[in-house]
Amino acid sequence: MTSPSPWTALLGSELPVVAAPMAGGPSVPRLVAAVAAVGGFGFLAAGYKTPETMRAEMDELRRAEVPFGMNLFVPNPVPVDRAEFRRYAQDLAPEARPYDVALSEEPVEDDDHWAAKIDLLLADPVPVVSFTFGLPEPRVVSALRRVGSRVLVTVTSVAEARAAGELGVDGLVAQGVDAGGHSGTHRPEAPDAPLPVGLLTREVVEATGLPVVATGGVVGPEQVADLLAAGAVAVMVGTLLLRTDESGASRTYRDALADPAFTETVVTHAFTGRPARALRNGFVDRHRAGAPLGYPAVHHLTRPIRAAAVAAGDADRAHLWAGTGYRHAATGPAGDVVTTLAAPL
Structure with missing residues (x-):
């Protein structure tokens, strides 16, 4: 046998x-x-x-x-500095404004x-x-x-x-x-x-x-x-x-993976406060340098923006997780x- x-x-x-x-x-x-x-x-x-x-x-x-x-x-939480959290929330206000979504003023940890x-x-x-x-x-x-x-x-x-x-x-x-x-x-x-x-x-x-x-x-x-x-x-x-x-990925996500406007992936913690590889888009460029570490607090902070962007077909503000072989x-x-x-x- x-x-x-x-x-x-x-x-x-x-x-x-x-x-x-x-x-x-x-x-x-x-x-x-x-x-x-x-x-x-x-x-x-x-x-x-x-x-x-x-x-x-x-x-x-x-x-x-x-x-x-x-x-x-x-x-495995990464505690966020509260002053840095509030500063980042202020930085993100222009990202939230087009969708009229509210951003948390205090970190949410769970x-x-x-x-x-x-x-x-x-x-x-x-x-x-x-x-x-x-x-x-x-x-x-x-x-x-x-x-x-x-x-x-x-x-x-x-x-x-x-x-x-x-x-x-x-x-x-x-x-x-x-x-x-x-x-x-x-x-x-x-x-x-x-x-x-x-x-x-x-x-x-x-x-x-x-x-x-x-x-x-x-x-x-x-x-x-x-x-x-x-x-x-x-x-x-x-x-x-x-x-x-059969994938459950959104249309915004699927289309971005094939869009020639996206030319590379980067590792960033701008979306969630924890490092992740994503397609480089406008959100990454605007916030990659200034985002604090802090998971899950930063994840909860940016989630309303990301959800609204995906629903609106706005790949510039969405988190587009992708490996280097995305093409x-x-x-x-x-x-x-x-x-x-x-x-x-």
């Missing part, structure tokens, strides 16, 4: 291609289902959702008998319903639970594994990988510097030196011996093959799926992206 492939052992999937959890809208159940339908594996994103919405999405996939994972943001979401996953387990932004408590990891969930932690350095390994997790997500969206760094105020995903994968595998899912700037099947050769058991993609038929994001079925990436394997 042949042994299962390493990605099947970790994720239960036929193919070593994983749909990344993209919080804020893109990672809807239909996208996860489309990826699973061709043998891949997909994550729902619990970030910024209520536990009730999280449960509804879980139930939708269960009714369709689709295996899936769930990603949570670990509470933990994204952390305890309630953990309780839900313990009462109603899913096959895989992944964590981003830091390390969950050891008791959380142990409890999730006791109910049958495999636990992954996102890491951006060998030091983070070793710390995660000490928790007894089942695997790691190695996020390279080219990844779109928020960096999973455990120290947003003083991150480790960023590494390309191939080098990071090799170093993390060597340092920990744990199964590693590699992610960050993946654009084609050759890169998938290279990352598997570097020791990854699977490869995670996000930006490549944003313009697919490779194509339209069509998500399943085609997955099968193309896995074709040479």
Whole structure:
């Protein structure tokens, strides 16, 4: 009897291609289902959702008998300086004015319903639970594994990988510097030196011996093959799926990814107070230098502007998370992206 492939052992999937959890809208159940339908594996994103919405999405996939994972943001706040927060709120007033939205005068700090979401996953387990932004408590990891969930932690350095390994997790997500969206760094105020995903994968595998899912700037099947050769058991993609038929990304977001006016991505904390890679637009240019660190306070401050801009089709003020390979994001079925990436394997 042949042994299962390493990605099947970790994720239960036929193919070593994983749909990344993209919080804020893109990672809807239909996208996860489309990826699973061709043998891949997909994550729902619990970030910024209520536990009730999280449960509804879980139930939708269960009714369709689709295996899936769930990603949570670990509470790892970056306290914001109140004077800097108020100064930044004043700087943002011209951005809010066209949409007549109110900006908070005091920082809003929360933990994204952390305890309630953990309780839900313990009462109603899913096959895989992944964590981003830091390390969950050891008791959380142990409890999730006791109910049958495999636990992954996102890491951006060998030091983070070793710390995660000490928790007894089942695997790691190695996020390279080219990844779109928020960096999973455990120290947003003083991150480790960023590494390309191939080098990071090799170093993390060597340092920990744990199964590693590699992610960050993946654009084609050759890169998938290279990352598997570097020791990854699977490869995670996000930006490549944003313009697919099943993506939950807004029209504003989809169009911007194909708009030649956007020529590069940058890492900025101007939108959320935590570093994230996005298309460079007017908001980034106007506020990249002056934005304070402070998560989730800055996220809550800018959210009304960003939501209004997306609704109005204003890509100049929207947060357009994107990896460096965003030009490779194509339209069509998500399943085609997955099968193309896995074709040479």
